[in-house]
Amino acid sequence: MTDKTFSFALREDGIGIITMDVPGESMNTLKAAFAEEIRAILADIRHDPAVKGLVLVSGKQGSFIAGADIGMLDKCESSQDAEALSKAGHAICAELESLKVPLIAAIHGPCLGGGLELAMACHGRVASDWDKTALGLPEVQLGLLPGSGGTQRLPRLVGIQKALDMMLTGKQLRPAQAKKAGLVDEVVPQSILLDVAIGLAKKGKPLRDGVKLGFKDKLLEDNGVGRNIVFDQARKTVLKKTGGHYPAPLKILECVRVGMTDGMDAGLAVEAKYFGELVKTPESKQLRGLFFATTQMKKETGAEGVTPRKVAKAAVLGGGLMGGGIANVTVTKAGVPVRIKDIGEQGISHAFKYSYDLLMKKVKRRHLRKSQAQKQMMMLTGDTQYRGFHDVDIVVEAVFEDLALKHQMVKDIETHCGPETIFASNTSSLPIGQIAEAAQRPENVIGLHYFSPVDKMPLAEIIAHDKTSPQTIATTVAFARRQGKTPIVVKDGAGFYVNRILGLYMNEAAYLLMEGEPVEKLDKALTAFGMPVGPMTLLDEVGIDVGAKIAPILEKELGERFQAPAAFDKLLADGRKGKKSQKGFYLYKDLPKSWNPLKKLPKKPVDESVYRVLGISPAGRLDLDAIAERTLLQMLNEAARCLDEGIIQSARDGDIGAIFGIGFPPFLGGPFRYMDKLGAKAVVAKLEALKAQHGERFAPSPLLVKMAEDGGHFYND
Numbered sequence: 001m002t003d004k005t006f007s008f009a010l011r012e013d014g015i016g017i018i019t020m021d022v023p024g025e026s027m028n029t030l031k032a033a034f035a036e037e038i039r040a041i042l043a044d045i046r047h048d049p050a051v052k053g054l055v056l057v058s059g060k061q062g063s064f065i066a067g068a069d070i071g072m073l074d075k076c077e078s079s080q081d082a083e084a085l086s087k088a089g090h091a092i093c094a095e096l097e098s099l100k101v102p103l104i105a106a107i108h109g110p111c112l113g114g115g116l117e118l119a120m121a122c123h124g125r126v127a128s129d130w131d132k133t134a135l136g137l138p139e140v141q142l143g144l145l146p147g148s149g150g151t152q153r154l155p156r157l158v159g160i161q162k163a164l165d166m167m168l169t170g171k172q173l174r175p176a177q178a179k180k181a182g183l184v185d186e187v188v189p190q191s192i193l194l195d196v197a198i199g200l201a202k203k204g205k206p207l208r209d210g211v212k213l214g215f216k217d218k219l220l221e222d223n224g225v226g227r228n229i230v231f232d233q234a235r236k237t238v239l240k241k242t243g244g245h246y247p248a249p250l251k252i253l254e255c256v257r258v259g260m261t262d263g264m265d266a267g268l269a270v271e272a273k274y275f276g277e278l279v280k281t282p283e284s285k286q287l288r289g290l291f292f293a294t295t296q297m298k299k300e301t302g303a304e305g306v307t308p309r310k311v312a313k314a315a316v317l318g319g320g321l322m323g324g325g326i327a328n329v330t331v332t333k334a335g336v337p338v339r340i341k342d343i344g345e346q347g348i349s350h351a352f353k354y355s356y357d358l359l360m361k362k363v364k365r366r367h368l369r370k371s372q373a374q375k376q377m378m379m380l381t382g383d384t385q386y387r388g389f390h391d392v393d394i395v396v397e398a399v400f401e402d403l404a405l406k407h408q409m410v411k412d413i414e415t416h417c418g419p420e421t422i423f424a425s426n427t428s429s430l431p432i433g434q435i436a437e438a439a440q441r442p443e444n445v446i447g448l449h450y451f452s453p454v455d456k457m458p459l460a461e462i463i464a465h466d467k468t469s470p471q472t473i474a475t476t477v478a479f480a481r482r483q484g485k486t487p488i489v490v491k492d493g494a495g496f497y498v499n500r501i502l503g504l505y506m507n508e509a510a511y512l513l514m515e516g517e518p519v520e521k522l523d524k525a526l527t528a529f530g531m532p533v534g535p536m537t538l539l540d541e542v543g544i545d546v547g548a549k550i551a552p553i554l555e556k557e558l559g560e561r562f563q564a565p566a567a568f569d570k571l572l573a574d575g576r577k578g579k580k581s582q583k584g585f586y587l588y589k590d591l592p593k594s595w596n597p598l599k600k601l602p603k604k605p606v607d608e609s610v611y612r613v614l615g616i617s618p619a620g621r622l623d624l625d626a627i628a629e630r631t632l633l634q635m636l637n638e639a640a641r642c643l644d645e646g647i648i649q650s651a652r653d654g655d656i657g658a659i660f661g662i663g664f665p666p667f668l669g670g671p672f673r674y675m676d677k678l679g680a681k682a683v684v685a686k687l688e689a690l691k692a693q694h695g696e697r698f699a700p701s702p703l704l705v706k707m708a709e710d711g712g713h714f715y716n717d
Contacts, residue, residue, distance in 0.1 A: 014052030021059025053201030065115025083276030089148030093121035136172030143284030286669035302477035303470035319347030324354030325454025348382035407438035424448035459660035494557030509535035530665030680707035
């Protein structure tokens with residue numbers, strides 16, 4: 001390398017400043033090639049008696065070190081290659097830790113993964129109080145474990161339980177949380193960050209009195225018996241949450257256990273070994289692929305060569321659950337003021353309360369200062385009229401799924417807003433082209449489909465009809481991204497992409513139910529496969545009435561294969577809308593009279609009376625794998641149809657949409673990656689067998705048939 005990443009400057013007071021600044025990059029990431037550079041600087045420092053202390057800083061404006069360069073891992077041909085990378089990280093951190101003069105990390109902005117591991121090898125840490133300063137070890141989200149000593153140093157700084165909580169979830173700590181946990185020594189404004197770090201370096205190496213633990217935690221962590229309880233409980237929790245599909249969390253547990261039982265050297269040896277093994281697992285490969293795909297998508301505008309217009313003010317029509325959620329992410333994440341319009345004051349109050357409750361949670365957890373929460377609440381305004389709409393750049397419509405109502409909304413917005421105001425509909429099933437029929441300026445009409453709950457679900461579908469302008473597409477994509485969403489641009493059509501593949505999956509689960517498969521068995525089959533919740537639970541959560549309303553729209557537009565079984569009508573006739581009506585497939589109020597409190601039951605027992613309503617007797621015939629296969633093949637087949645019809649632009653977009661929109665198991669990489677793993681020939685054979693048994697709804701898509709004949713794949717990497 002000709003351009004240096006690390007530089008060293010010695011001040012007159014004997015404090016040396018080591019600055020990391022990767023040339024040509026917006027954020028610092030660690031690469032194996034940096035090792036020699038760091039060693040050269042450390043060698044000079046060791047031989048210079050004038051150096052009394054050191055401060056490590058970032059040369060980047062808004063970040064410390066975002067982590068290690070993940071691209072290095074794809075170049076590892078074997079687990080031994082990856083293990084060697086981990087050992088190289090251990091060696092550098094050991095050199096930093098063994099310096100005779102104090103070394104303090106001055107942290108401003110994200111300090112994640114390898115960045116935090118480097119900071120933990122320093123003798124002290126000072127963090128800025130900036131709201132984007134965050135410390136964490138998110139490697140588990142890539143199917144990995146911290147490989148540069150993180151599994152050993154973090155428990156020794158914050159305690160075993162806190163360390164496990166951070167590493168097993170990828171949770172990031174805000175500065176105040178990091179100080180409370182003992183991960184940083186001081187939290188100060190950025191303006192004095194360097195001065196405070198220098199002052200700390202002058203004092204000598206900070207004395208460590210051990211981990212700051214409460215009485216209860218001390219009882220558990222300070223002895224072998226207590227630690228065993230902690231590890232056993234953590235293992236049970238991991239297996240319950242992951243279903244055993246992800247190997248990394250259990251490896252992290254083992255690294256910490258060995259390190260805290262047999263010492264740091266033993267822990268580091270296990271860490272390097274397991275890191276090497278995890279890099280070569282299919283789960284990590286898929287999760288890293290997902291990371292690269294979403295990173296690549298951040299650079300795309302949705303309309304090539306078009307610069308998005310700036311959105312300075314937004315409006316939301318409808319103060320319901322979706323409207324409140326959309327307003328919340330617009331204010332809190334995009335930093336854009338929102339005007340909420342609803343037919344009644346109560347709707348506006350609900351939307352305000354939605355944001356207030358979420359902000360107060362953040363304040364309680366120290367993610368946000370109260371003053372910041374108040375400032376964000378002041379960016380929300382509301383009215384039952386269209387006052388204050390004249391200068392709105394984008395209006396997101398979140399009213400009922402009624403075409404006539406949406407037509408009225410379009411006309412109202414064109415009357416009360418500017419000629420360039422974008423009308424974005426959050427419809428979940430109505431084609432955008434039909435909504436745009438009422439518009440004088442159809443080029444401004446677009447679909448912006450969020451998923452519930454809006455503050456948690458990361459996907460947004462951007463739906464362009466044939467008259468939507470490239471400028472509208474680019475501006476809407478940029479707006480969704482500012483809201484913290486991962487947007488995919490999809491072609492107009494009933495159900496778009498996500499609800500279309502979800503519709504057939506849910507329908508098939510309903511068919512299985514009508515054939516006598518028990519409710520809890522259907523849910524168990526799909527959660528065992530890796531879905532976050534089963535289809536019956538999902539129907540209860542989303543609302544059985546919502547499913548019933550969408551199904552006829554999909555059938556009308558897309559054909560008989562979307563015909564829903566009679567189950568929906570029977571359930572609605574009995575007043576079963578799911579969780580919202582406290583009556584669905586599961587019990588939300590009273591337990592059955594025969595319930596025995598000594599007998600362990602699921603959190604929500606099945607409402608057995610649902611079988612009588614449906615006129616069926618539960619008597620499961622199929623095994624869990626057969627149930628999962630039958631429902632998922634419908635989803636896979638429809639995903640292939642969507643790609644073939646141009647509803648989605650690529651297999652990559654289809655995989656992102658399914659993972660972020662409905663929770664398709666990330667470790668499988670998405671429907672298209674999964675079909676590549678199974679092979680098109682095998683998928684078609686399974687569909688043909690089901691077609692012979694259950695009819696035309698299982699007919700394989702033309703694209704899959706062609707791929708089965710040609711031996712083709714969705715991905716060529």
